[in-house]
Amino acid sequence: MLSDDELAGMRAASEAAMPDVMRITRGSSEMVLDPDTGILAPADPEVVYQGRGRLRPPNTTEVEVLFGDEQVNKQRYVLTAPWDSPEILIDDRVSVVQCSDPHIGGRSFRVVAVSGGSFLLDRRCGLEVVE
DSSP states (O other), X not given: OOOHHHHHHHHHXXXXXXXXXXXXXXXXXXXXXXXXXXXXXXXXXXXXEEEEEEEEOSSSOOEEEEETTEEEEEXXXXXXXXXXXXXXXXXXXXXEEEOSSTTTTTOEEEEEEEEOOSSOSEEEEEEEEEO
């Protein structure tokens, strides 16, 4: 069993390895009336977290899937957020506000998997690139 001090140390070490800034938003099923057009539109997404994170590819290969009659390559990434960040849900959107990798900065992702474990050291979830 881990002591509280050991767990706190592991959480601090995990967060120290998060060089990027992420924004996680969650859509709403609520519709609102646009006063300018008079048309119902989806409500603006809610920002559930903005802060430190780490984005990395889980491996160097892409996932091949069939989409209709076409084979498509999907890029998957893993997001690590601090242990005390709000719960991350499937279909949340992740945008990269600031990133140590210039090829990733400014990209957007959709959460496709959320993982857990015995000790909550950090929050990890699988992402797919939103084109």
